[in-house]
Amino acid sequence: xxxxxxxxxxxxxxxxxxxxxxxxxxxxPVFTSEQAAKVRNTPQKFGAKAIxxxxxxxxxxxxxxxxxxxxxxxxxxxxxIKDLRIASPEQVKELTxxxxxxxxxFGHAMNLPTYLDEQITRNEMxxxxxxxxxxxxxxxxxxxxxxEKPIIGNFSI
Numbered sequence: 001x002x003x004x005x006x007x008x009x010x011x012x013x014x015x016x017x018x019x020x021x022x023x024x025x026x027x028x029p030v031f032t033s034e035q036a037a038k039v040r041n042t043p044q045k046f047g048a049k050a051i052x053x054x055x056x057x058x059x060x061x062x063x064x065x066x067x068x069x070x071x072x073x074x075x076x077x078x079x080x081i082k083d084l085r086i087a088s089p090e091q092v093k094e095l096t097x098x099x100x101x102x103x104x105x106f107g108h109a110m111n112l113p114t115y116l117d118e119q120i121t122r123n124e125m126x127x128x129x130x131x132x133x134x135x136x137x138x139x140x141x142x143x144x145x146x147x148e149k150p151i152i153g154n155f156s157i
Contacts, residue, residue, distance in 0.1 A: 007098055008131035010109040020143035029133040031101045033066035040127050040136055043067075048120055048128040048144075050103040052087040052095060052112065055079065059087065059095050061107035064117040068156035075155040079115070104130045104137070106148055116150035 015022050030036040037044040047066020052059060062070050076084050092100050096110040105128050107114030120126055120141055127138040145152075 004135075005098060005102075005131035007096065007104065007106075007109050008135060011104055011106050011130055011137075014106070014109070014147055015137070015139070018143070018147050020139060020147065022137050022139035022143070024130075025136045025138070026134055027136065030129070030136075031133060036127070036129065036136065037066060040138065042125065042127050042138065045119075046123055046125050046127050046138075048105040048126045050105045050107075050128065052092045052100075052103060054083075054085045054087055054091070055081045056083050059091075059112050060115060061103070061105070061110070061112040062115045062117075062155070063105040063120065063150070064156040065119050065123070068117065068119065070117075071155050071157040074157075075115070075153075078153045078155055079151075098131055099133070102129045102131055102133050104128050105144065105150075107150070108148060114148055114150035115155070116145075116148075116152050117156040118152050118154050119156055121145065121152065 027039045044067040045065045130137045
């Protein structure tokens with residue numbers, strides 16, 4: 001077993017305590033949604049791409065399908081945000097303890113509110129890196145919703 005992060009341990013404990021079915025994968029390092037889908041052997045739309053933003057200077061986590069991107073204008077309008085900026089790699093590391101590309105969609109494990117694009121809820125599965133470029137989890141979106149209780153909206157394009 002490779003080194004694990006505190007975020008990995010927190011989320012794994014949450015999944016185990018919640019008694020939800022999930023699959024944990026160890027794989028070669030991946031840094032993009034395309035690479036992750038290939039190594040997991042899943043459609044790219046099953047990927048839960050998690051991005052840290054500063055919304056009016058407050059850190060938030062936005063999650064969209066791996067084959068989509070965030071419509072910044074729509075996101076700002078939906079949530080009454082004036083200034084929305086993607087966090088720098090240094091800010092992401094400081095806020096989460098993780099590198100970009102290893103961020104899981106469980107914002108609460110990193111003290112961040114989670115905003116989930118509703119398209120993810122339509123998929124039969126979701127897959128995401130879990131605090132590492134070499135570890136992924138696959139689970140049902142309904143189980144994720146039950147554990148994380150994200151703010152759901154339609155903000156991907």
